[in-house]
Amino acid sequence: MNFALSDDQRLLLDTVRRFIDEVLHPLEEQIESTGVLPDEVARRVHAQSKELGLYALNMPEALGGAGLSAVDCMLCEEEFGHTTDILIRRAFGNVYEALLACKGEQVERWLKPAVSGERTCAIAITEPGAGSDAQGIRTTARETAGGWVLNGGKHFISDGLWSDFFLVSARTGDKEISLFIVDKDLPGFRIGKDQAMMGIRGTPHVELFFDDVPLERLALLGERGQGFRMAMQNLGRVRLAQVGARAVGKAAHVLDLMNRFAAERRQFGQPIGDFQMIQQMIADSVIEVNAARLMVHRAAWMIDNGMDARDWISMVKVHAAETLGRVVDRGVQVFGGMGFCKELPIERYYRDARIYRIFDGTSEIHRTVIARSARKLGASLFQLHR
Structure with a gap:
């Protein structure tokens, strides 16, 4: 298996990262303090993203989308996790694959305007x-x-x-x-x-x-x-992207902040990163983030290859959401008192992380799904290549 990124993938991710760093991150503090993204700012962000070809990345090129594979979409969704929810929606769109069921007049009236961003x-x-x-x-x-x-x-x-x-x-x-x-x-x-x-x-x-x-x-x-079947098929991809990949991105973002703070913050004459307990929290976070990331990529690969990824998506939903919770909790601990202050974004990340174990199916529901599949499928669910 080749885990290397292609030149096109690297270029795409570099573009997304720069856009998030230069355009979206400066808006986060205002949104957090006011609870609102002003309409004129939302429209500006939307226009800038469209100009770069970053809107509706998951939709087919024939409809005006980017036509990315599931794996490429998840690579981008992980980057989206480095910013806040409302900015992701305005900049990159929230165009549901269920709309691809549109036919005839529905295509012109709802599908194409959604892909173009004229209607949300x-x-x-x-x-x-x-x-x-x-x-x-x-x-x-x-x-x-x-x-x-x-x-x-x-x-x-x-x-x-x-x-x-x-x-x-x-x-x-x-x-x-x-x-x-x-x-x-x-x-x-x-x-x-x-x-x-x-x-x-x-x-x-x-x-x-x-x-x-x-x-x-x-x-x-x-x-x-067929509405329930369509909704569940759509929510599977949504769970993988908006919970799995974005949770990995958020956890990776917090982990980077933890690691840098541990190198800069000094206590007892040395960086706190030299203390074994801090090292353990960072090491555990690195392990869990990378495990969740590989699970996301595996599930996306299954989708791209026409395989039934529902069980894997449930596993991703649980593991990525709970990984995010553990990593952010450790982040607060590493930052100490400052991690509890609104002056730094760590406390916001802590609050934002909690919903991931609830929306799009609670961890408990997905564990039930996984356990039922394990009883039905046996070892084939436990092994990658059976």
């Missing part, structure tokens, strides 16, 4: 009674002569204030879930409160309410009754 999209599955249990939704879509009528509600919908349309899961029968494209300005569609969060400041997490919202027949994405 959020996915709306989570409900108060249906978090990790995505099949437990109660939102309904009733078929009519002219289309559908949508009723129900969603919550914790990331980026809902900025989005122009939503991919909404709804029951179309007792045992049937379908996926719908819902424009924000439809009658009966109301956006509720923005739920304040412990971390990831600047990213709205809103409630959505649907009161007899009329939908065209065209609003059905894919086939009726």
Whole structure:
């Protein structure tokens, strides 16, 4: 196996790194203090990223995207992890692969504008009674002569204030879930409160309410009754990117800060990096970050080769999320009192890291998935090449 990066990959990653360092990092402190990314700044960041060809990297070239492989996307997503969530969304886009199911008029109306960044999209599955249990939704879509009528509600919908349309899961029968494209300005569609969060400041997490919202027949994405399957397929790639790869990037960023601080900070006449306990925290972090990184690349390689990566993505989700939590916790410890102060970003990274073990399926849910697969598949799940 060749782990070397090609010249094209190196050029791409260098471009992403420079953009994050020069354009995005200077904006983080303002977002953290105000909780808001101003619209005019968001539009400027978006335009600068598009000019460099960094928007919608995961989408096909034929549609205006970059057409990157899953492995190349994950290399970029790790770099994205070095900045904050809302800046990633504005700069690089949040274009869901589920939109590739668009056909006919849907392509011009929703898919292409999403890829170009003219319109933005959020996915709306989570409900108060249906978090990790995505099949437990109660939102309904009733078929009519002219289309559908949508009723129900969603919550914790990331980026809902900025989005122009939503991919909404709804029951179309007792045992049937379908996926719908819902424009924000439809009658009966109301956006509720923005739920304040412990971390990831600047990213709205809103409630959505649907009161007899009329939908065209065209609003059905894919086939009726296939919404749960489509959502889960889409969320697999999302988990690998937005949780797995970005968690690795965030952990690597904190590890770099730890390592430099341990070399500069002196106690008892020597750098604290000379103390064995500090060395152990750094060494454990290096080991875990690299293990998580290799797991991400393995799962992405499986996707590129047409293999079923669901079990590996669940393993990545657990390991990368929990690695990030452990590394950031060690970071606070290495920085000591300064790690607990808002003057440095370490305490922000600590708060931001906690959600990774919860969203897109909790660690407990994914462990259940892994254990069931282990019982079913046996050694083939434990070995790379069987």
